[in-house]
Amino acid sequence: MDGIIDHIIINANNYDKALGFYSWLLPKLGFSEKMVYGKTVGFKSARGSIWLTEAAEELQTEKFDKRRVGMRELAFAAGGRAEIDEVAQGIEKNGGQIIERPYANSQGGYQFFFSDPDGMKLEIIARKA
Numbered sequence: 001m002d003g004i005i006d007h008i009i010i011n012a013n014n015y016d017k018a019l020g021f022y023s024w025l026l027p028k029l030g031f032s033e034k035m036v037y038g039k040t041v042g043f044k045s046a047r048g049s050i051w052l053t054e055a056a057e058e059l060q061t062e063k064f065d066k067r068r069v070g071m072r073e074l075a076f077a078a079g080g081r082a083e084i085d086e087v088a089q090g091i092e093k094n095g096g097q098i099i100e101r102p103y104a105n106s107q108g109g110y111q112f113f114f115s116d117p118d119g120m121k122l123e124i125i126a127r128k129a
């Protein structure tokens with residue numbers, strides 16, 4: 001096996017807000033092919049896909065908490081600072097929130113932390129800036 005993740009599915013409390021956010025974000029990160037199956041939408045790259053669907057109605061008041069069991073954050077790889085800075089400029093305009101502005105890390109990389117409309121923590125990192 002190659003250590004490649006085939007797909008990830010994200011449950012959204014506010015499906016319409018999340019769809020707008022991810023429809024803007026994911027093509028910028030290389031997930032350019034959009035697949036629609038009712039209220040489940042996938043964004044495909046050459047190496048995998050990310051899917052969005054609506055959370056169960058009885059759980060839609062729940063908020064993301066990185067300390068709970070399950071995924072803590074989702075990090076995307078970038079080629080360099082310019083790609084990260086470009087995405088960072090549009091996060092808040094498209095429904096996300098900035099957690100930590102882009103910065104050079106101690107390992108010689110560059111990274112940026114933000115959240116989606118439901119508060120799920122996301123990151124974009126360039127290992128070598």
